[in-house]
Amino acid sequence: xxxSEQELGVFRAIGENDKRAIESVYSDNYGLIQxxxxxxxxxxxxxxxxxxxxxxxxxxxSRSPEFELTCQIRTYLYSVSRRLWLKKLQQARRIESHxxxxxxxxxxxxxLEEHDKLNAQxxxxxxxxxxxxxxxxxxxxxxxxxxxxxxxxxxxxxYTNADNAKNQKYKCLMRLKKLFFxxxxxx
Amino acid sequence: MDQAHLAEAVERYLxxxxxxxxxxxxxxxxxxxxxxxxxxxxxxxxxxxxERYGKxxxxxxxxxxxxxxxxENGQIKDLHLPASARIMNMWTKYRRVVAVAxxxxxxxxxxxxxxISVFSPNxxxxxxxxxxxxxxxxxxxxxxxxxxxxxxxxxxxxxTDVKFGGTSFLIDPKGYLLTSAHVLNGAKKVYVQxxxxxxxxxxIVHQDEASDxxxxxxxxxxxxxxRSLPYGIxxxxxELAEPVFTLGYPKDEIVYNEGYLSAKSGLQGxxxxxxxxxxxxxxxSGGPVFNRNGEVIGILSTRQxxxxxxxxxxxxxxxxxLINAIxxxxxxxxxxxxxxxxxxxxxxxxxVKKVQDHIYMVKVVLx
Numbered sequence: 001x002x003x004s005e006q007e008l009g010v011f012r013a014i015g016e017n018d019k020r021a022i023e024s025v026y027s028d029n030y031g032l033i034q035x036x037x038x039x040x041x042x043x044x045x046x047x048x049x050x051x052x053x054x055x056x057x058x059x060x061x062s063r064s065p066e067f068e069l070t071c072q073i074r075t076y077l078y079s080v081s082r083r084l085w086l087k088k089l090q091q092a093r094r095i096e097s098h099x100x101x102x103x104x105x106x107x108x109x110x111x112l113e114e115h116d117k118l119n120a121q122x123x124x125x126x127x128x129x130x131x132x133x134x135x136x137x138x139x140x141x142x143x144x145x146x147x148x149x150x151x152x153x154x155x156x157x158x159y160t161n162a163d164n165a166k167n168q169k170y171k172c173l174m175r176l177k178k179l180f181f182x183x184x185x186x187x
Numbered sequence: 188m189d190q191a192h193l194a195e196a197v198e199r200y201l202x203x204x205x206x207x208x209x210x211x212x213x214x215x216x217x218x219x220x221x222x223x224x225x226x227x228x229x230x231x232x233x234x235x236x237x238e239r240y241g242k243x244x245x246x247x248x249x250x251x252x253x254x255x256x257x258x259e260n261g262q263i264k265d266l267h268l269p270a271s272a273r274i275m276n277m278w279t280k281y282r283r284v285v286a287v288a289x290x291x292x293x294x295x296x297x298x299x300x301x302x303i304s305v306f307s308p309n310x311x312x313x314x315x316x317x318x319x320x321x322x323x324x325x326x327x328x329x330x331x332x333x334x335x336x337x338x339x340x341x342x343x344x345x346x347t348d349v350k351f352g353g354t355s356f357l358i359d360p361k362g363y364l365l366t367s368a369h370v371l372n373g374a375k376k377v378y379v380q381x382x383x384x385x386x387x388x389x390x391i392v393h394q395d396e397a398s399d400x401x402x403x404x405x406x407x408x409x410x411x412x413x414r415s416l417p418y419g420i421x422x423x424x425x426e427l428a429e430p431v432f433t434l435g436y437p438k439d440e441i442v443y444n445e446g447y448l449s450a451k452s453g454l455q456g457x458x459x460x461x462x463x464x465x466x467x468x469x470x471x472s473g474g475p476v477f478n479r480n481g482e483v484i485g486i487l488s489t490r491q492x493x494x495x496x497x498x499x500x501x502x503x504x505x506x507x508x509l510i511n512a513i514x515x516x517x518x519x520x521x522x523x524x525x526x527x528x529x530x531x532x533x534x535x536x537x538x539v540k541k542v543q544d545h546i547y548m549v550k551v552v553l554x
Contacts, residue, residue: 017242017245017246017249019249019253022249022250022253023253023256023257026250026253026254026257027257027262027263030257030263031263034263034266035266038266043521044265044266045521045523047266048254052247052250052251052254055250056243056246056247056250059243059246121236121239122239122240122243124236125236125237125240126240126515129240134397140237141244144237144238144240144241145240145241145244145245147241147245156458157456157458158455158456166195167191170191170192170194170195171191173194173237174190174191174194176237177194177229177230177233180233180236181229181233
């Protein structure tokens with residue numbers, strides 16, 4: 001089935017973390033996943049977690065140069081969510097094998113394996129960040145997560161100038177790097 | 188070249204911020220020095236991971252915000268299925284097992300954080316006084332008038348040594364309370380007492396020293412969760428001179444106080460908190476700071492010992508980051524916090540009346 005230009009545009013915008021694209025995909029598809037999870041023994045919170053993880057997979061796929069979208073975003077999200085929820089149910093041994101839902105499906109096994117790998121790497125960095133302590137954590141987050149520039153960071157954290165803030169940033173980064181590789185080898 | 192300079196050089200090299208001459212010299216040095224080359228490869232991997240981490244965090248926070256916006260617009264609603272449409276809910280069957288597992292995990296986490304706080308050096312802040320209250324004996328605690336009228340017996344066994352008191356407030360009607368982390372230091376057991384004098388057993392769900400916030404959960408069959416909370420937790424920034432009010436338990440009954448926001452940062456420019464000018468006393472720790480719309484904008488934590496009326500409160504947006512962090516650590520915990528307040532345009536007296544039933548005294552038992 002041919003995928004419309006518009007759909008592909010939205011798909012690419014998701015990888016760019018575009019707020020409008022996220023909002024439109026979210027509002028168009030949340031109800032479907034919510035209904036699926038809740039009719040299969042899930043709670044409202046389960047529905048949100050599953051949907052957001054599926055969005056995360058969509059984001060990874062959009063950023064991956066090898067991936068090509070061959071179905072509707074809706075079908076993809078549904079297939080991923082269904083797989084994720086099934087896995088959770090099996091882990092919790094809440095259900096044998098049967099889940100209800102009649103939407104169209106595409107195979108997503110490999111995509112999810114890759115997602116697990118990427119997620120493990122993300123968690124490695126998160127653990128390292130959790131160990132580094134303040135003010136390093138906030139400083140590094142300000143730069144790499146919130147994308148503040150060195151001047152903003154200097155005034156925010158009370159350094160006399162941007163150069164001082166920069167020195168501090170690199171000192172923190174060196175510590176984080178050590179923690180990160182220690183954690184990485186540990187896994 | 189020392190390590191910090193090397194780290195900087197590698198980052199500029201990888202981002203293509205070096206001019207051709209510098210770049211050339213750097214590549215030459217890499218070729219001739221295997222150790223340097225190895226370090227650069229390491230940094231390259233590390234910086235790539237760092238960039239990706241930042242991107243994922245931004246995406247996740249966008250998802251979180253979108254969910255909230257859609258929920259507030261009414262585009263996402265809770266789905267209520269008729270009971271017959273549900274397959275047998277195995278969850279209820281396993282809930283106990285999960286709860287036990289979660290509490291074991293919680294206890295382990297507490298032990299570890301306790302060890303960290305014991306072995307880590309004390310924070311160098313001497314000018315701050317924590318606003319938790321020493322409670323001398325239990326008799327006074329349960330002499331609360333209304334408690335007597337209701338002839339409610341205190342659950343705390345007579346003779347138990349209740350040491351510290353603070354304030355907490357509901358952030359999720361399911362029984363999740365927010366308070367200051369320091370109120371709970373050294374706690375063996377925690378009870379919370381409602382405005383009408385009833386004690387409930389509570390457990391510590393999470394304690395974060397850095398933001399001085401902690402989350403409690405009421406673990407008591409007698410607790411009836413309210414349908415909803417009249418106030419919301421603000422995620423926006425606050426303005427200087429904004430009038431604020433607080434409710435808390437510096438004595439055995441709830442006490443109201445008002446003041447204003449006097450600085451946007453806390454002691455020594457601490458950006459996680461702000462300064463208010465208000466009368467606060469030991470026992471106020473963990474109490475909510477409301478703005479005129481009846482939104483929680485902060486949590487009282489400390490006051491400056493050397494100045495009068497200078498009180499510091501943790502900014503409310505830290506509550507959201509705390510909940511996010513908890514959620515990422517333990518997905519079985521579902522704390523739902525709303526940001527809209529239902530008492531926006533009512534009078535102050537009306538606001539206080541609606542709010543006070545959701546504010547609890549914290550009683551900490553040390554041994």
